Amino acid sequence: MVTVENKSLNIMKIMKYKSCLLLMLLVLMAFSCDPYDDYKVDTVGFKAVYFPNKDFIEKTGRSIISGEGLEFKIGAYIGGVKENTQDEEVLFEIDETLLDGTGYTLMPSNYYTLGNENRITIPKGEYLGLLPVKFDSLAIANDELFKDLNYALPLRMVESSVDSILEGMGDIVIPVKLINTYEGNFYQIGSVKEFFTVTKVLDTAYVYGDYGDLTSNISIRNLSSIMMDTVKVDGVANRTGDNYSMKLKVNPEDNSVTIIPDPSSDYQVEENGFSLWDPVKRVFTLKYKYTYEDKDFEVEETLTFRNRIRDGQNEWRWEGFEGN
Known part of the structure; x- marks a missing residue:
């Protein structure tokens, strides 16, 4: 039979045991070093x-x-x-x-x-x-x-x-x-007017791209470097493919752009106004024209930097480019 006195004695023993454990823990903590010291040891053995x-x-x-x-x-x-x-x-x-x-x-x-x-x-x-x-x-x-x-x-x-x-x-x-710095993939937005070459009468006008919707559905132009100041564009207006290309040469003094025909292209472009490169927003504003068969075409378009692949790394327009 367990008496009240025995219960009290057992409780005191338990409390004494817990007190001893707590004291031991405090002693260990008092004499221990930084808990991460073991991880500061050079386990490799050589540099x-x-x-x-x-x-x-x-x-x-x-x-x-x-x-x-x-x-x-x-x-x-x-x-x-x-x-x-x-x-x-x-x-x-x-x-x-x-x-x-x-x-x-x-x-x-x-x-x-x-x-x-x-x-x-x-x-x-x-x-x-x-x-x-x-x-x-x-x-x-x-x-x-x-x-x-x-x-x-x-x-x-x-x-x-x-x-x-x-x-x-x-x-x-x-x-x-x-x-x-002009190399990369660019969103393309623009307009084309078609005129009959002989009469100069406007036949068709249309736009491509949407400033408010720079999505994956918009046309992308690839600009590849031709040395220090010139890039080749893989398309002319809204036409793309191996038979359509032109070149852009940027004057670093004033960022004006000279549009140059590519001899390999079916469309031989000419300048048709002032073209410009904006180095902060990374945007080309272009005006050019070309003749094909019985029509003259006048183009106004912008190419807005999207991304480029450099040394295997994909660099996007909102990463590290001032003004974007």
């Missing part, structure tokens, strides 16, 4: 440097953009540390032998300037060091090999202030091409 995204960069290359700085950066990464507590140095060289069998041509040394001729610094507190590569616009302006991935920069790490250079990741071949 290594390497070129990140090597396979991707060697496959897609890098684009330098006329009108946006003519520059890109090469990265060197440090692994094997939870925290980089000091500046680390990576020495490299341009190694032409890396181009053997690639089909690439060594980038002429007078075309570019490196931020440092043989060193990449990974700053304290960072895991990535960057080496700027700037290109000379005058030197490359008329070199048509830049239209595609023909030139390359071959870099090899030769020494580092850390334990090692990661095997298989200490060299990289970077193909480089030139595009201009």
Whole structure:
């Protein structure tokens, strides 16, 4: 039979036991360190440097953009540390032998300037060091090999202030091409008037596109770079296909646009008023005309930047473009 006295004794024992557990817990907390200390231990055991995204960069290359700085950066990464507590140095060289069998041509040394001729610094507190590569616009302006991935920069790490250079990741071949700031995919909106060539009588007038509905249903024009200041448009007015194209040349001094006929196009365009490039809103405003069979056509249209693919990345009009 359990008496009231026994119940009280049991309750006191339980309370005493809980008090002991609480005291032990408080002691442990008092003498413990930061709960994340275990994760600050370098479990890898050595530091290594390497070129990140090597396979991707060697496959897609890098684009330098006329009108946006003519520059890109090469990265060197440090692994094997939870925290980089000091500046680390990576020495490299341009190694032409890396181009053997690639089909690439060594980038002429007078075309570019490196931020440092043989060193990449990974700053304290960072895991990535960057080496700027700037290109000379005058030197490359008329070199048509830049239209595609023909030139390359071959870099090899030769020494580092850390334990090692990661095997298989200490060299990289970077193909480089030139595009201009006008390249990309553009929403097309415009109007066409058709006149009989002989009588000059208006036959038909129609519009294409809608300013209030920039959706996937609207026509998209692709503008591809032809060196520093010129693009080729894959269509004329509302006609598209292999037989329809024209060229736009932008004067960077005043952003005026010269419309140039493409010899391969069925429609040979001519200017028909003032055309302009708006670099803030990224919009072409175009006026041109052409003759086909027994009719003259007058076109007024706008091309509004939608997106572009650069180095495998999709850049949309509302991401990183001032005024959009």
